[in-house]
Amino acid sequence: MSHTYRYPRPALTVDIVVFGLDAEDLQVLLIERDGKPFRGQWALPGGFVDVGESPDDAARRELEEETGLSEIFLEQLYTFGNPGRDPREHVVTIAHYALVNLNEHDVKASSDARNAAWFSINDLPKLAFDHSEILKVALDRLRAKVRYQPIGFELLPKKFTLRQLQHLYELILDRELDKRNFRKKVLATEIVKETNQFEKDVAHRAARLYRFDQRKYDRMTKQGFNFEV
Amino acid sequence: MSHTYRYPRPALTVDIVVFGLDAEDLQVLLIERDGKPFRGQWALPGGFVDVGESPDDAARRELEEETGLSEIFLEQLYTFGNPGRDPREHVVTIAHYALVNLNEHDVKASSDARNAAWFSINDLPKLAFDHSEILKVALDRLRAKVRYQPIGFELLPKKFTLRQLQHLYELILDRELDKRNFRKKVLATEIVKETNQFEKDVAHRAARLYRFDQRKYDRMTKQGFNFEV
DNA sequence: CCAAAAGTGTTACTCCTACACCCATGT
């Protein structure tokens, strides 16, 4: 079946910048292209928006189809629509960004034949289309956003040490933070609660584990906060 | 001529929330619809994105066609694409917002037969489609943005008094500000320069006129600043 | 007992906030 319109329409897609965190680096999830153009190059996961489907739903669907990731933090980023960005035709893409905790989500579950892999944001391959630009905008957004909304927590496991949280902020903001001031600031927000559990199997004093206060977290995500670490 | 695609595509439009400022209120520019659906209701200016045209260009073109406004500050806001937002078919719209100085731009120049008018944001009519929601998001964005980027200046004439600037901030943020602290803060940014001109024809001491320092303005627009008035 | 990271307070400084009076101009 084919579809006819009175006027031509740009194609509409979604692309998703998925950020993850390992011990070393902030990472991005990329897909190896198997079709033209840019065959064999790495690209952001994404695909067409179906008629009758919201862009947000399309982003979640594509992400699950291509990488197996579901039920993660996902937000709209920006819409890119310069006519030259896809050599085949005019394709407008609604870019999103997502945050996942690598310990609790496994990307190998991908049902798609295509190759998916994590790359450090400090060591990225050349990307297809204008995806480098999209990634840059996503990173800028992430950096700006952690300063006034507690979204960074989405990248950590449910229970985490304050050092892990600090490390996350250091990776995102790309600078070192003072340990004492950081702890004071985080605890002052009351967004984390201490547990009675501790790290295991470390060759030094074990750090206390904390978890989010979901009620405070939700309130602060809506209202915003000032976290000028 | 008609156009056939293998898969159906959502329609793609732009809508623009144009903010203006008069002595009393923050205003929004609306268009009276003359076609179905929502005939006779007020709506945001906007229209279809042509193939081969960037969304940004489409927004500028539609704005000029419908209201005569050109060469104004315009930025992408958010893309709205819930399938139910237009009763005819699935229409995805890339919403933008624009800021204009009402003294230097005249909306009567509209070449389009449709009726265009300014409305106070405190006294809005019922809007077509999901345009009330778009307007709300635009207003939230404007409020958030004036705190860290000097975009509010776009709403003022080239030369203005500090009282006008303060009034603008009070209208956008919807609260009163302290005159002395506001002046200190603005002058400390060095984004405005004093001129040797003064207000005319006022029945009291004439206020000094200021203008932007364009170099500082551009730098701060890019880098952001903290303007927690 | 050594290595490694956890955990903890104080001080100086900067920035923000609150607040009231005199000045210049036109009528």
Added chain:
DNA sequence: ACATGGGTGTAGGAGTAACACTTTTGG
């Protein structure tokens, strides 16, 4: 001379930034 808004300074408080040592644990 009076009415109207223009223009100015200071003091107290809050928050930020800089900084070093002791504690706990495993090997």
